[in-house]
Amino acid sequence: MKRTKRTIIVICMIALMMMFAAVPAMAALPNVVNVTDTAQLQAALSTATTNTHLAYDIHIVGTVSAPGGTMIIPSNVYFYINAGSQFNAQGGNAISNYGVIYINGTINHSSNVTNFDDGKVFIDSSTGEIKGNTKLLTSGDVIDIRGSFKVIFDANGGTVHERENIEDYVLKANPYFTTLPEPVYQCHKFIGWFTEDGEDAWTIDDEVTDDMTLYAQWEVNHDWDDGVVTTFATCEGTGVMTRTCQREGCGETYTIIIPATGHEWTVTEVPPTCTEEGYTKHECGNDPAHDYVDAYVDALGHTEVTETVEATCTEDGYVKVTCEVCGEEISYTVLEKPGHNHVLTGHKDATYYEEGYDEYTCSRCGDTYRVIIPQLTVEGAKVASYNKNLQDKGNQNLTFTITLTLSDGVTTLDFQHAESVNGGQKGTKTFIYDEYTVVVAWNDNNTVTSIAVTLN
Numbered sequence: 321m322k323r324t325k326r327t328i329i330v331i332c333m334i335a336l337m338m339m340f341a342a343v344p345a346m347a348a349l350p351n352v353v354n355v356t357d358t359a360q361l362q363a364a365l366s367t368a369t370t371n372t373h374l375a376y377d378i379h380i381v382g383t384v385s386a387p388g389g390t391m392i393i394p395s396n397v398y399f400y401i402n403a404g405s406q407f408n409a410q411g412g413n414a415i416s417n418y419g420v421i422y423i424n425g426t427i428n429h430s431s432n433v434t435n436f437d438d439g440k441v442f443i444d445s446s447t448g449e450i451k452g453n454t455k456l457l458t459s460g461d462v463i464d465i466r467g468s469f470k471v472i473f474d475a476n477g478g479t480v481h482e483r484e485n486i487e488d489y490v491l492k493a494n495p496y497f498t499t500l501p502e503p504v505y506q507c508h509k510f511i512g513w514f515t516e517d518g519e520d521a522w523t524i525d526d527e528v529t530d531d532m533t534l535y536a537q538w539e540v541n542h543d544w545d546d547g548v549v550t551t552f553a554t555c556e557g558t559g560v561m562t563r564t565c566q567r568e569g570c571g572e573t574y575t576i577i578i579p580a581t582g583h584e585w586t587v588t589e590v591p592p593t594c595t596e597e598g599y600t601k602h603e604c605g606n607d608p609a610h611d612y613v614d615a616y617v618d619a620l621g622h623t624e625v626t627e628t629v630e631a632t633c634t635e636d637g638y639v640k641v642t643c644e645v646c647g648e649e650i651s652y653t654v655l656e657k658p659g660h661n662h663v664l665t666g667h668k669d670a671t672y673y674e675e676g677y678d679e680y681t682c683s684r685c686g687d688t689y690r691v692i693i694p695q696l697t698v699e700g701a702k703v704a705s706y707n708k709n710l711q712d713k714g715n716q717n718l719t720f721t722i723t724l725t726l727s728d729g730v731t732t733l734d735f736q737h738a739e740s741v742n743g744g745q746k747g748t749k750t751f752i753y754d755e756y757t758v759v760v761a762w763n764d765n766n767t768v769t770s771i772a773v774t775l776n
């Protein structure tokens with residue numbers, strides 16, 4: 321229902337008389353203001369008006385007159401007109417109500433009050449009728465609190481109208497709520513009002529049949545942050561993430577177990593080599609401290625191949641053992657060169673024409689060399705004997721014997737010759753002897769002066 325914020329009503333007189341035996345126990349509620357005169361009412365209303373977040377109970381005790389003007393009862397004010405009390409607007413005043421007026425006890429009215437919100441009870445301004453919701457009450461009717469059911473809304477940890485609980489009333493003649501209060505509770509979601517048995521939620525369609533208490537039911541509803549990892553998961557250990565409610569003043573946390581990550585294995589088979597054993601390497605990508613090796617395989621050993629190069633007479637040979645797989649040299653043995661084994665395989669005597677030699681050949685490799693025997697030369701020549709009668713001039717028979725000693729120191733050539741010469745005249749004579757040519761010269765005394773020997 322729409323209504324203007326203010327409703328001005330001209331009232332000649334408002335007198336609400338309430339008579340009942342006992343004042344309800346309100347002392348437990350906060351901010352109860354008992355007003356016993358007009359000034360207090362004015363003060364209480366103005367305070368309530370300007371402190372709209374302040375929950376208020378204004379209890380009318382005794383006769384209270386409100387002077388002319390507009391009185392606003394804010395929505396957070398619970399306005400009680402107690403039994404035996406009178407509320408007198410004293411004419412020309414208005415009450416605009418956004419709260420609730422509870423009639424406690426019997427009303428003996430002689431005035432009208434109108435436009436109360438929520439239709440709890442109102443007194444018609446022109447007719448003086450007292451109305452409660454759909455049921456029309458007429459002037460002179462009696463409303464008895466006993467004709468109402470009291471319903472306590474227990475916020476059950478939250479607050480309703482900033483209290484732990486509130487009371488409300490429905491007329492037995494019309495035992496339904498038109499609205500239900502909306503409680504609040506930080507970090508909780510309101511599910512509904514429930515009776516003590518906690519079964520079905522209470523709705524405005526449910527009939528109130530007795531005094532009762534309705535309890536707010538809540539569902540925890542934090543506003544969790546994304547969480548902070550407070551303990552990191554490892555390969556084999558779980559981690560912890562802590563999530564915190566982001567709402568101011570809550571601070572609730574809960575933890576989530578982060579599963580262990582498990583190892584991130586990379587498995588590598590390292591094959592054996594000739595000299596190193598093989599194995600399987602397990603490396604954890606998350607933590608090198610988890611690495612290990614296993615499945616060892618013996619080293620293969622070398623695969624030997626032998627290369628032999630025999631020594632020659634002049635070059636060392638060797639026996640080299642290597643691994644044909646890895647190339648490693650395992651051993652190297654020098655085969656020492658023996659040197660040539662030269663033996664005499666040829667000979668030619670030197671002559672007076674040419675040199676001779678001894679020829680040596682290596683019995684193994686055929687290497688040869690020759691030792692040259694120098695060509696024979698005439699070392700000396702002398703006249704061994706000759707005819708000494710050359711002093712006699714004239715033709716004579718010159719005879720002489722020539723002995724030649726050759727360069728080898730061994731050979732001696734002797735030859736004799738007889739020559740008829742003209743005595744007293746020098747001359748020469750050439751003899752061909754074997755391979756030698758011998759030129760003998762003499763003087764006019766028939767004395768041999770030179771013998772020259774040359775090879776033919």
Ligand SMILES: [Zn+2]
Nearest residue numbers: 507542565570
């Ligand atoms: Zn929270």
Ligand SMILES: [Zn+2]
Nearest residue numbers: 555583604610
């Ligand atoms: Zn690991």
Ligand SMILES: [Zn+2]
Nearest residue numbers: 594622643646
């Ligand atoms: Zn090898």
Ligand SMILES: [Zn+2]
Nearest residue numbers: 633660682685
């Ligand atoms: Zn040789």
